[in-house]
Structures are given as structure tokens and as C-alpha cells.
Amino acid sequence: MPVTTRRRLLAGSAAALALPAFARAQSEAKPRITAISQWSAGSDGAAISALGKVFEERGGIWQHNPVPGFTTEMMNKLRAQIIAGDPPAISQLKGPEIAAWSKIAPTVDISPLVKAAGYAEKVPAELAKSCQPGGHWIALPLQVYRINTLFMSTRGMQRAGITKAPTSWAEFNDTAEKMKAAGMIPLANGGIRYDDGMKFEIALAGISPDVYRRAIMQLDTDALKGREVLAAFEQLRKFSNVMNPNIAAQPWAVNLPAFVKGDMGMVLMGGWAQGNLLKAGATVADFSSGPAPQETGPPCFDLNADCFIFWQPKGADLEAGQKLFAEIVMQTATQEMYSKITGSIPARTDVNLSAEGFSDGQRNSAQNLRDAIAQDRVVLSLGHNMAQPNGMTAAMIDVLTEYVHNSAIPAAEGQKKLVEAVASAQ
Amino acid sequence: MSPALQARGANAGRRRAAGVWRRRLGAALTQLAIWVPLLVAAGNVVVFTLWTTWISFTASKLMPDYSWVGLRNYWAVTRTANFQIAYGNLVIFGLGYVLLTMALGLLLAILLDQRVRGENVLRTIFLYPLAVSFVVTGTVWSWLLNPGLGVQKLVQDLGWVDFRFDWLVQSDKAIYTLILAGVWQAAGFAMALFLAGLRSVDGDLIKAAQIDGAGPLRIYRSVLLPTIWPIFVTVFVILLQWAIKAFDLVRALTGGGPGISTMLPTLVVYDFMFQRGELGRGSAAAVLMLLSLVVVLAPYGIYVRWRKQRQARA
Numbered sequence: 001m002p003v004t005t006r007r008r009l010l011a012g013s014a015a016a017l018a019l020p021a022f023a024r025a026q027s028e029a030k031p032r033i034t035a036i037s038q039w040s041a042g043s044d045g046a047a048i049s050a051l052g053k054v055f056e057e058r059g060g061i062w063q064h065n066p067v068p069g070f071t072t073e074m075m076n077k078l079r080a081q082i083i084a085g086d087p088p089a090i091s092q093l094k095g096p097e098i099a100a101w102s103k104i105a106p107t108v109d110i111s112p113l114v115k116a117a118g119y120a121e122k123v124p125a126e127l128a129k130s131c132q133p134g135g136h137w138i139a140l141p142l143q144v145y146r147i148n149t150l151f152m153s154t155r156g157m158q159r160a161g162i163t164k165a166p167t168s169w170a171e172f173n174d175t176a177e178k179m180k181a182a183g184m185i186p187l188a189n190g191g192i193r194y195d196d197g198m199k200f201e202i203a204l205a206g207i208s209p210d211v212y213r214r215a216i217m218q219l220d221t222d223a224l225k226g227r228e229v230l231a232a233f234e235q236l237r238k239f240s241n242v243m244n245p246n247i248a249a250q251p252w253a254v255n256l257p258a259f260v261k262g263d264m265g266m267v268l269m270g271g272w273a274q275g276n277l278l279k280a281g282a283t284v285a286d287f288s289s290g291p292a293p294q295e296t297g298p299p300c301f302d303l304n305a306d307c308f309i310f311w312q313p314k315g316a317d318l319e320a321g322q323k324l325f326a327e328i329v330m331q332t333a334t335q336e337m338y339s340k341i342t343g344s345i346p347a348r349t350d351v352n353l354s355a356e357g358f359s360d361g362q363r364n365s366a367q368n369l370r371d372a373i374a375q376d377r378v379v380l381s382l383g384h385n386m387a388q389p390n391g392m393t394a395a396m397i398d399v400l401t402e403y404v405h406n407s408a409i410p411a412a413e414g415q416k417k418l419v420e421a422v423a424s425a426q
Numbered sequence: 427m428s429p430a431l432q433a434r435g436a437n438a439g440r441r442r443a444a445g446v447w448r449r450r451l452g453a454a455l456t457q458l459a460i461w462v463p464l465l466v467a468a469g470n471v472v473v474f475t476l477w478t479t480w481i482s483f484t485a486s487k488l489m490p491d492y493s494w495v496g497l498r499n500y501w502a503v504t505r506t507a508n509f510q511i512a513y514g515n516l517v518i519f520g521l522g523y524v525l526l527t528m529a530l531g532l533l534l535a536i537l538l539d540q541r542v543r544g545e546n547v548l549r550t551i552f553l554y555p556l557a558v559s560f561v562v563t564g565t566v567w568s569w570l571l572n573p574g575l576g577v578q579k580l581v582q583d584l585g586w587v588d589f590r591f592d593w594l595v596q597s598d599k600a601i602y603t604l605i606l607a608g609v610w611q612a613a614g615f616a617m618a619l620f621l622a623g624l625r626s627v628d629g630d631l632i633k634a635a636q637i638d639g640a641g642p643l644r645i646y647r648s649v650l651l652p653t654i655w656p657i658f659v660t661v662f663v664i665l666l667q668w669a670i671k672a673f674d675l676v677r678a679l680t681g682g683g684p685g686i687s688t689m690l691p692t693l694v695v696y697d698f699m700f701q702r703g704e705l706g707r708g709s710a711a712a713v714l715m716l717l718s719l720v721v722v723l724a725p726y727g728i729y730v731r732w733r734k735q736r737q738a739r740a
Contacts, residue, residue: 072701075703248572401683
């Protein structure tokens with residue numbers, strides 16, 4: 001039996017006291033990152049885990065804290081940590097919320113890193129603007145989705161005798177009538193608020209991206225009262241007349257089996273629907289996708305993107321971690337890997353998507369983005385909190401979702417309510 | 427006196443003083459043990475209520491911000507369509523839920539009161555829905571009431587092709603599905619209270635009525651129900667405050683939809699606070715909810731007081 005001498009005891013306690021300091025010294029040498037996101041499961045969860053692995057391979061310590069559920073639940077966690085004075089080094093945030101949140105806690109200016117990587121010129125200008133609310137970069141975009149995407153069911157097209165996807169709203173309405181006559185439900189939909197908001201934004205962006213920019217992104221009253229917005233309300237009514245009437249509070253994805261079978265014809269949804277379809281057992285032959293109908297000119301790009309905001313860290317290890325993380329996120333290889341998993345397109349517009357692992361839908365979407373940037377036809381999504389802060393978005397979607405579900409409201413009244421909602425939320 | 431004796435006397439005095447102190451300390455500790463938890467328990471309710479009220483008068487958005495804006499948040503909130511629809515719904519839902527639950531509960535209680543066989547089993551069955559959480563109730567009813575999956579489809583598949591029961595997806599009828607699910611859940615609870623009341627009535631009273639030649643209907647109407655009148659008030663108040671704070675049921679069953687047609691005050695508070703990042707307006711909506719609870723509970727408090735005074739006088 002070992003004898004506990006006073007000397008041994010002293011040596012032991014000295015070692016115990018020194019241990020934390022030793023550990024701290026070691027981790028100072030190692031870049032560390034703390035992160036909050038809502039990506040816990042499915043392809044999103046897989047993608048961020050893969051990103052964490054890359055971070056670890058480059059010698060970092062990855063501490064990701066996913067908050068499952070809606071984005072707002074993730075934000076509640078973020079709020080709690082900020083109030084406690086302990087924000088994570090990075091967190092998922094996007095659109096005007098980056099500007100709003102950057103006012104309540106100090107962020108890091110990562111402009112030098114962005115400049116060194118030459119990243120600013122590579123991402124869409126609208127997106128770059130939302131990441132530098134005070135004139136310098138505090139957030140980095142990672143991936144982009146096209147919202148105005150139309151998915152066509154292959155079997156549904158055969159059943160209704162349709163050979164090509166509609167490219168204008170008139171054609172879309174014709175197609176829907178044909179599908180209805182064939183005994184199908186033409187347009188798959190979900191019963192959750194953002195779904196209704198999204199249908200409106202797709203209609204308006206398809207009618208005129210310029211008016212969309214003025215009415216939805218700049219809240220210009222004249223544009224909101226204009227005939228294009230009225231036309232979008234009329235088109236929204238046409239959507240609601242050809243949707244599944246039996247959808248209550250269910251998510252849109254419950255329709256996917258019927259869509260693949262050809263009992264439903266079309267889905268208007270962001271690019272991630274492709275991932276959902278493939279995961280639900282569909283093959284690429286079961287559906288086709290492309291830009292949603294566009295009235296005049298080439299298709300616009302209704303953009304949704306995921307970004308990370310960089311909070312002021314405490315400790316040299318976190319600072320080093322942020323630097324390393326920024327470097328990794330801006331790299332082409334990282335964004336390629338990420339988009340292959342989630343079905344998005346990279347935030348970098350110079351990535352070549354002809355490589356294996358990308359789908360035709362992603363290639364089409366990426367080309368669409370490049371063209372839209374060249375022609376200044378990129379707009380930011382309303383339904384996905386890119387165009388307006390959450391409070392304004394919610395006020396507008398209240399009107400839109402009420403309009404979709406109550407066919408007694410005429411288009412002109414819907415428009416009037418939207419104008420009022422915008423005024424009272426300002 | 428010898429020095430030794432003197433010392434002993436001093437010691438005794440000290441001991442006596444120590445005993446007094448110990449007793450005082452003991453009493454103080456007892457008081458402390460009673461009051462600290464009481465004050466903490468009461469304080470966290472009062473303090474946070476006051477804090478919420480204060481925030482409702484400030485310009486708080488994502489975070490508390492203590493610049494005073496007066497009643498602006500209240501004006502903004504009460505002017506939204508959400509808020510107006512929510513309070514209209516609260517009246518429909520509150521009345522429908524409370525009155526139907528009481529009626530059904532009373533009916534079940536009277537039926538069970540007839541000393542039927544298997545009373546215990548039936549009572550358990552009727553009480554069972556109360557053991558199911560509102561989220562589960564809402565989710566299950568959302569499938570049952572869905573026209574494409576639930577009751578409507580079942581009846582249509584049985585051959586009645588024209589049968590329609592699609593309240594859940596009708597903007598003007600969806601609120602009644604909330605009443606339906608709510609009544610299903612709470613009727614057993616009302617029954618249990620009414621039954622306990624009926625059983626507590628003195629048997630001699632009933633016998634006296636029987637001797638006077640009253641039939642069963644008359645006994646219930648003129649003897650039993652008036653005697654258990656306080657139970658009606660209790661059930662009414664409990665159900666009404668359940669109705670006002672209903673949140674999970676509507677969130678799971680309709681999500682506030684179709685559109686915003688089944689909004690309730692609780693959903694409005696949650697929406698402003700946690701989805702729109704408008705702490706000031708959300709707090710204003712919360713304070714208004716508190717006030718509506720006061721409106722309901724104050725008459726009850728006055729009634730209880732009035733009864734006590736009357737009993738004291740009698």
C-alpha cells in the first residue's frame with residue numbers, strides 16, 4: 001500500500017492546481033470556435049458536421065451547439081447568451097437580422113480577412129450588403145438557395161398531357177387548369193405561414209423584379225399600391241384556387257408522395273425541395289425543376305442565403321478560431337462540399353458546378369444567379385427573412401396567409417391590408 | 427464571597443444569557459425558514475410581472491431597452507388584425523368551451539349518479555382525456571378533423587360521398603374545432619367535480635324531498651343543483667382561465683390558421699415576443715392578457731367575499 005506522505009500530498013495538490021492553467025495554455029495554442037445554429041438533423045445537420053470536421057482537420061476545436069426547431073428558437077438561445085454576456089464566437093444569422101443583432105452586442109470586423117481572400121467580389125452584391133451593415137464585414141455568407149423554383153411532376157405532366165414547364169403566369173394558369181381537368185391537384189402547398197408568403201413573393205418577382213425590389217425590399221408605398229402588386233394578389237388567388245384544400249397546419253413536404261405519383265402536378269418551393277424529394281425516395285426522373293414563370297425578361301433570382309455572424313470573442317483561442325473558420329468558409333472546396341450535401345448553390349459565384357455530385361437543378365440555379373447578377377435582377381426573399389426584419393416580415397405574412405385561406409377577400413382589399421400592415425409595423 | 431463562588435455565579439449568568447440568545451436565534455431561524463421561501467416564491471411572480479409591465483411601456487425590441495414610450499406599444503398591438511381576431515376568438519372559444527364543457531360534464535355526472543354498474547370504470551374513462559396533454563390532443567384532432575385524412579374521408583369512403591366536415595380548413599369555422607377538442611378533453615374534469623358535489627349532498631335532504639313527493643327531475647332541479655351551486659362557480663372559473671391561457675391546443679391543432687383565423691391572445695404574445703423580436707409590444711399584449719384575467723377573476727373574488735360575509739351573518 002502506498003504511504004501518503006506530506007510531501008507526496010503537497011506535490012499532488014500542486015499538480016492539481018497547475019492542471020487547469022496547463023490546459024488553458026494548451027488550448028490557447030489551439031484555435032477554438034463556439035457556434036450556434038438550428039442545423040441539427042437531416043442534410044443541414046450532416047453539412048455542418050462535415051464543416052466541423054474540416055475545422056478539426058485544420059487543427060481547431062469545434063464546439064457546435066445546435067438548437068433544433070424554427071430559426072426563432074435558435075435566436076432565443078442567442079439572445080439568452082448575449083444577455084449573459086457570453087455570445088458564441090459565431091452564429092447562424094441572415095438578412096436584415098444581421099444589422100439588427102449587430103446593434104445589441106459587439107461584433108468583429110472581418111474585412112481584412114475578406115479582403116485577403118478576395119471574397120467580396122465573388123458573392124452577389126445584395127448578399128454582400130447584408131453582411132456589412134456598418135460598412136465593414138461582420139458576417140460571411142456560406143450558401144444560397146433560389147426561392148423562385150418550379151418543380152414539375154413527370155407523371156403529372158404525362159397525365160395532363162403537358163410537354164413543357166410554364167414560363168409565364170398565363171401559361172402556368174393554363175397548365176393548372178389542364179391538371180385540374182385531369183383530376184389532379186395542380187399545386188402542392190403547405191399550411192404553414194411562410195409558405196403563403198413565399199407564393200406571393202414568387203408571383204410578384206415573376207411579374208416584375210423591379211417592383212418587387214421597391215415594394216417589398218424598400219417598402220415604397222407607391223409601389224405597394226401599384227398595379228403589379230395587385231396583379232400578384234390576383235395570381236396568389238389563382239394559386240389558392242388550385243391548391244390542396246385539405247391542408248391544415250401541415251408542412252408542404254407531406255405532399256411529396258402525391259407529387260411523385262402524379263396526383264399533384266407542381267411545387268413552388270426553394271431549391272431545397274430537391275433534397276427533400278430525393279430523400280423521400282424519388283429519383284431525378286420523377287421530377288424536373290427550373291425557374292418559376294417570369295412575365296418579362298430573363299428569370300430573376302429570388303435569393304435566400306445562410307450566413308454566419310462573428311461575435312466579439314473572449315480569449316485568444318477563439319480569436320484564432322474565428323480567423324481559421326472565416327478562411328475555411330470562404331474557400332471554394334468548403335462551399336462545394338457544403339452545397340453537395342444540402343442541395344443549395346455556393347455563395348461564391350465562381351464555383352464550377354459541372355463536377356459530379358451536383359444536380360442539373362443546382363447547375364440551372366447557379367447559372368440563373370450569374371445571369372441575374374449581370375442583369376441586376378437579384379431580389380431578396382420575403383418569406384425567408386431576407387428582405388425585411390422579422391417584425392415587418394411577420395406583419396406582411398399575416399395579411400398574405402389570411403388572404404390565401406379566405407377566398408372572400410378580393411385582391412384589391414388584400415393589397416390595401418398589406419399597405420396598412422406595412423404602415424403600422426414601421 | 428470567595429473568588430471561586432463569584433466565578434461560578436458569573437458563569438451561570440453567562441450561561442443564562444447564552445440560553446436566551448440561543449432561543450432568540452432559534453426563533454429568528456424559524457422566522458427565516460418561513461419567510462425566505464415565501465418571499466422568494468411570491469417575489470419572483472411579482473417582480474417579473476412588474477418587469478413585464480414596465481417593459482410594455484418601453485421601446486424594447488430584440489432586447490430590453492428602458493426608454494419610455496408611454497402607451498405606444500398598446501396602441502400598436504391593439505390595432506393589429508391579429509390582436510382583434512384573437513380577442514373575438516377568445517369570446518367565441520371561451521363561451522363555447524366553458525358552457526359546453528359544463529353542460530356535458532353535468533350530464534355525465536347526473537347519469538353516473540344513478541348508481542350505474544361499472545361506475546368506477548366509466549369515471550376513469552371520462553377522466554382519461556385530462557391525462558393527455560393539450561399538444562397531443564391538438565395533434566390527434568388535427569388528423570381526425572383533416573378533411574382529406576380523417577372523419578370526412580372515412581364517411582365518404584363508407585359511401586356518403588357528399589358528406590362534408592371540413593371545419594378545420596374553413597376560416598370562419600376552424601375556431602369551433604378548438605371548442606370541440608377542448609370540450610373533449612375537459613368534460614371529464616367537470617364531470618368529476620360535479621359528481622363529487624352531487625355525492626356530498628346530505629342524504630336526508632333527498633329523502634325529505636322524496637317524502638314530499640318530488641320526482642327525480644324535480645329533486646335535481648330544486649334540491650341537488652341549487653345545493654351544489656358553489657361547484658358551478660368553481661368549475662366555471664377554472665375552465666374560463668384555462669380558456670384564456672389556451673396556447674398549446676391551438677398551436678398543435680390549427681397553428682392559428684387557416685390564415686390567422688384562429689389566433690388567440692396567447693399566440694399573439696408569443697408571436698410578438700419570440701418571433702417578431704418586439705419585446706415591448708409582446709409585453710403590452712401580455713399585460714392586456716393579465717387584465718382580461720383580472721376582469722374574469724375579480725367578480726369571482728367579490729362573490730367569494732360576499733358569500734363569506736353572508737355565512738358570518740347567518
